[in-house]
Amino acid sequence: xxxxxxxxxxxxxxxxxxxxxxQAHIADLATYLISxxxxxxxxxxxxxxENLPDYVxxxxxxxxxxxxxxVARILFGPIAFARVRNWIAQGEFDLLHLHExxxxxxxxxxxxxxxGPLVGTFHASAKRxxxxxxxxxxxxxxxxxxxxxxxxxxxxxxxxxxxxETDAVVVPNGIYxxxxxxxxxxxxxxxxxxxxxxxxxxPRKGLMVLVEALPAIIREVPDVRIVVAGxxxxxxxxxxxxxxLRNRFSFLGRISEEEKADFLHSIGVYVAPNTGGxxxxxxxxxxLAAGAAVVxxxxxxxxxxxxxxxxxxxxxxxxxxxxxxxxxxxxxxxxRRNQLKSDGKVYAxxxxxxxxxxxxxxxxxxxxVGLGKVTLxxxxxxxxxxxxx
Amino acid sequence: xxxxxxxxxxLIALFAWYLSFLATxxxxxxxxxxxxxxxxxxxLQRRAAIAIEIARSEIADPASSLLLTFAAHQARDAxxxxxxxxxxxxxGALGILLETSETMQGAIEQELLRELSELNEKIKVAISLxxxxxxxxxxxxxxxxxxxxxxxxRAPLPVTYEFEADVL
Numbered sequence: 012x013x014x015x016x017x018x019x020x021x022x023x024x025x026x027x028x029x030x031x032x033x034q035a036h037i038a039d040l041a042t043y044l045i046s047x048x049x050x051x052x053x054x055x056x057x058x059x060x061e062n063l064p065d066y067v068x069x070x071x072x073x074x075x076x077x078x079x080x081x082v083a084r085i086l087f088g089p090i091a092f093a094r095v096r097n098w099i100a101q102g103e104f105d106l107l108h109l110h111e112x113x114x115x116x117x118x119x120x121x122x123x124x125x126x127g128p129l130v131g132t133f134h135a136s137a138k139r140x141x142x143x144x145x146x147x148x149x150x151x152x153x154x155x156x157x158x159x160x161x162x163x164x165x166x167x168x169x170x171x172x173x174x175x176e177t178d179a180v181v182v183p184n185g186i187y188x189x190x191x192x193x194x195x196x197x198x199x200x201x202x203x204x205x206x207x208x209x210x211x212x213x214p215r216k217g218l219m220v221l222v223e224a225l226p227a228i229i230r231e232v233p234d235v236r237i238v239v240a241g242x243x244x245x246x247x248x249x250x251x252x253x254x255x256l257r258n259r260f261s262f263l264g265r266i267s268e269e270e271k272a273d274f275l276h277s278i279g280v281y282v283a284p285n286t287g288g289x290x291x292x293x294x295x296x297x298x299l300a301a302g303a304a305v306v307x308x309x310x311x312x313x314x315x316x317x318x319x320x321x322x323x324x325x326x327x328x329x330x331x332x333x334x335x336x337x338x339x340x341x342x343x344x345x346x347r348r349n350q351l352k353s354d355g356k357v358y359a360x361x362x363x364x365x366x367x368x369x370x371x372x373x374x375x376x377x378x379x380v381g382l383g384k385v386t387l388x389x390x391x392x393x394x395x396x397x398x399x400x
Numbered sequence: 401x402x403x404x405x406x407x408x409x410x411l412i413a414l415f416a417w418y419l420s421f422l423a424t425x426x427x428x429x430x431x432x433x434x435x436x437x438x439x440x441x442x443x444l445q446r447r448a449a450i451a452i453e454i455a456r457s458e459i460a461d462p463a464s465s466l467l468l469t470f471a472a473h474q475a476r477d478a479x480x481x482x483x484x485x486x487x488x489x490x491x492g493a494l495g496i497l498l499e500t501s502e503t504m505q506g507a508i509e510q511e512l513l514r515e516l517s518e519l520n521e522k523i524k525v526a527i528s529l530x531x532x533x534x535x536x537x538x539x540x541x542x543x544x545x546x547x548x549x550x551x552x553x554r555a556p557l558p559v560t561y562e563f564e565a566d567v568l
Contacts, residue, residue, distance in 0.1 A: 152425050155428075156428065177536065178535075377525060381438055
């Protein structure tokens with residue numbers, strides 16, 4: 012088949028400057044597509060118009076609103092809408108890839124304004140919400156315009172079928188599995204250590220469950236330590252930890268990609284005690300790829316990712332005693348740990364970007380069959396024809 | 401009096417706009433069904449072509465070669481309504497062959513098999529896209545307002561494509 016250079020527009024709903032799974036996913040995808048020779052433009056809300064990668068176009072400053080148990084920095088309104096229309100009109104895109112088009116953001120606006128090959132990716136998984144049923148009839152005709160839908164996990168797909176009654180193709184999030192597999196052993200972190208990466212102050216990340224489980228773990232494994240990486244105020248967090256446990260914690264702050272690989276490779280077990288709101292669990296996939304033995308809560312996304320316990324231990328979500336038991340058993344059983352480490356490494360290759368991006372591009376190709384370019388939509392084509400527009 | 405007439409006129413205009421909005425929406429869905437079908441059809445044709453090529457290659461013994469050629473031709477000639485059954489037949493034939501051909505050597509054969517498995521992945525996606533657009537269209541067309549005002553016009557009701565995706 013002959014290779015064609017395509018013009019691809021990607022819309023990111025969340026503020027580009029705030030770190031997050033969706034933004035990271037889009038950045039990686041855009042980089043990959045550009046490396047394949049395509050033209051890519053990403054439209055995203057940004058607070059800082061400078062220091063943006065070449066391919067990002069700012070849609071204006073995002074506003075913070077609470078959504079799905081976290082604070083989302085998104086953007087909408089008439090000015091944003093005008094910018095979105097402009098971007099679409101000037102971009103001459105062969106395809107638009109909209110992320111999270113079901114929340115009120117520029118992705119939804121773009122879906123409303125555009126016509127032609129549209130692909131939507133749904134990241135979030137949420138419980139059945141009454142609000143969605145109320146706005147469902149408004150969203151439906153908009154979401155319907157998507158030529159193809161992608162869900163990042165079975166959980167996200169279920170959310171989609173429940174809320175909007177449409178189906179989606181499941182393509183997981185991508186990670187740099189090959190790069191992560193190169194991690195080296197660092198004695199500083201190895202031994203009976205429990206690792207955690209993420210915004211540890213967010214309640215839904217569940218680090219407090221680990222704190223509650225800690226006394227029971229110490230009884231079994233006296234020299235256990237907890238190493239936390241990720242942005243946040245460690246002093247503030249430690250105030251909520253009982254004083255006699257505080258010296259068990261060490262905080263690394265934000266770490267680089269290479270440090271991450273070494274970190275995940277070295278720690279005794281990686282723990283993901285998330286209490287919900289997670290749809291895929293990219294960090295778990297990364298931990299597996301780097302060869303970490305994983306203990307995770309049994310929320311649906313993690314169950315699916317870990318093959319129901321085949322590639323990592325699952326504990327009852329929000330239950331400290333169950334978590335304590337899983338961790339101490341695993342820390343004391345080196346054989347099981349090594350088994351998990353090597354199995355997980357092989358399994359995680361499936362999420363490597365090369366693999367994932369090819370699958371996303373397959374979906375792109377199917378969406379582009381016979382639909383021409385992306386244009387601004389007219390909701391009333393009949394009338395426009397009648398009026399000679 | 402005048403005010404009342406204006407309101408009624410406005411409501412009629414609004415209703416007319418709504419109808420045309422629905423018609424546009426439906427038109428878009430019909431369009432989507434056509435393109436997703438064209439896409440799926442193209443992929444299936446390619447699969448049939450590969451199947452015939454496999455039948456002629458070293459991979460297949462004479463008996464399965466005959467079976468495969470027959471199934472491939474049937475899949476190509478089938479009308480839209482019988483298509484899914486014919487394609488399922490081809491899937492079955494290919495499945496039997498692939499199960500027994502794991503020891504296959506030779507670069508050309510390997511290449512064919514690889515191409516086939518890649519195609520199967522794409523077909524899976526194409527089927528789910530098509531089924532989704534067909535279901536959506538049928539769902540929208542069953543709304544009373546669309547039936548009452550015959551907004552679907554003369555467009556034929558899309559045929560559900562029942563493909564046993566798990567066979568692939």
